[in-house]
Amino acid sequence: MIKAVVMDVEGTTTDIAFVHKVLFPYARARMADYVRSHLGEAQVAEALAAVSEEAGLAADDTEGQIDALISWIDEDRKVTPLKTLQGLIWQHGYQNGDFTGHVYPEVPAALDAWQEQGLRLAVYSSGSVAAQKLLFGYSDAGDLQGLFEANFDTRIGHKREEASYHNIAKALGLPGEAILFLSDIKEELAAARAAGFAVCQLVRPGTVAAEGYPQAHHFQEVTL
Ligand SMILES: CSCCC(=O)C(=O)COP(=O)(O)O
Numbered sequence: 001m002i003k004a005v006v007m008d009v010e011g012t013t014t015d016i017a018f019v020h021k022v023l024f025p026y027a028r029a030r031m032a033d034y035v036r037s038h039l040g041e042a043q044v045a046e047a048l049a050a051v052s053e054e055a056g057l058a059a060d061d062t063e064g065q066i067d068a069l070i071s072w073i074d075e076d077r078k079v080t081p082l083k084t085l086q087g088l089i090w091q092h093g094y095q096n097g098d099f100t101g102h103v104y105p106e107v108p109a110a111l112d113a114w115q116e117q118g119l120r121l122a123v124y125s126s127g128s129v130a131a132q133k134l135l136f137g138y139s140d141a142g143d144l145q146g147l148f149e150a151n152f153d154t155r156i157g158h159k160r161e162e163a164s165y166h167n168i169a170k171a172l173g174l175p176g177e178a179i180l181f182l183s184d185i186k187e188e189l190a191a192a193r194a195a196g197f198a199v200c201q202l203v204r205p206g207t208v209a210a211e212g213y214p215q216a217h218h219f220q221e222v223t224l
């Protein structure tokens with residue numbers, strides 16, 4: 001019996017175009033100035049140290065770190081320090097009202113209904129936990145973050161790796177079989193299934209349907 005639903009963001013709760021045409025360009029345009037003007041802040045310094053480690057740069061090579069970050073945005077790399085810095089930059093965008101977090105129109109009512117049925121809800125995205133909380137906290141439909149009891153990001157593991165889903169099950173205190181994972185990406189569904197999770201692919205407009213997986217076009221079609 002399913003006791004928790006863990007959901008991906010991009011392509012599942014949220015239009016891929018919002019992430020790629022609004023969020024990523026917003027962070028790309030501001031990354032260099034943001035890094036140069038926040039070097040002294042602990043979270044930024046820690047992220048930049050991780051950039052240097054990943055990219056093989058000297059610890060004080062700020063311009064090299066900025067170049068690496070911009071390349072990673074262009075390549076859509078799901079690298080933890082990039083995700084941390086993007087989240088910090090997006091915070092200004094959400095708080096200034098430059099954009100709101102896109103959620104597909106049926107998502108809020110479906111989340112409410114699932115929670116009323118006693119299901120536990122969580123998010124698992126490559127976007128940082130802080131970025132997830134902003135997206136759902138400042139969503140098109142208002143503040144939805146309160147519906148989620150947990151948020152997971154790449155610090156629990158990468159989304160295409162089975163071990164990440166074992167870690168999530170452990171964090172939720174549930175066997176994999178009691179958790180339904182929703183995603184648009186076949187490799188993520190495969191990793192979750194290997195960890196014993198029930199899975200469902202969200203086939204939003206433009207998504208390539210993955211053979212061999214249960215599918216839904218929107219949350220109201222998801223079978224629990
Ligand atoms: C949740 S914040 C924006 C999403 C993001 O940065 C990203 O890389 C999307 O990754 P996902 O795992 O949700 O496909």
Ligand SMILES: [Mg+2]
Binds near residue numbers: 011
């Ligand atoms: Mg996705």
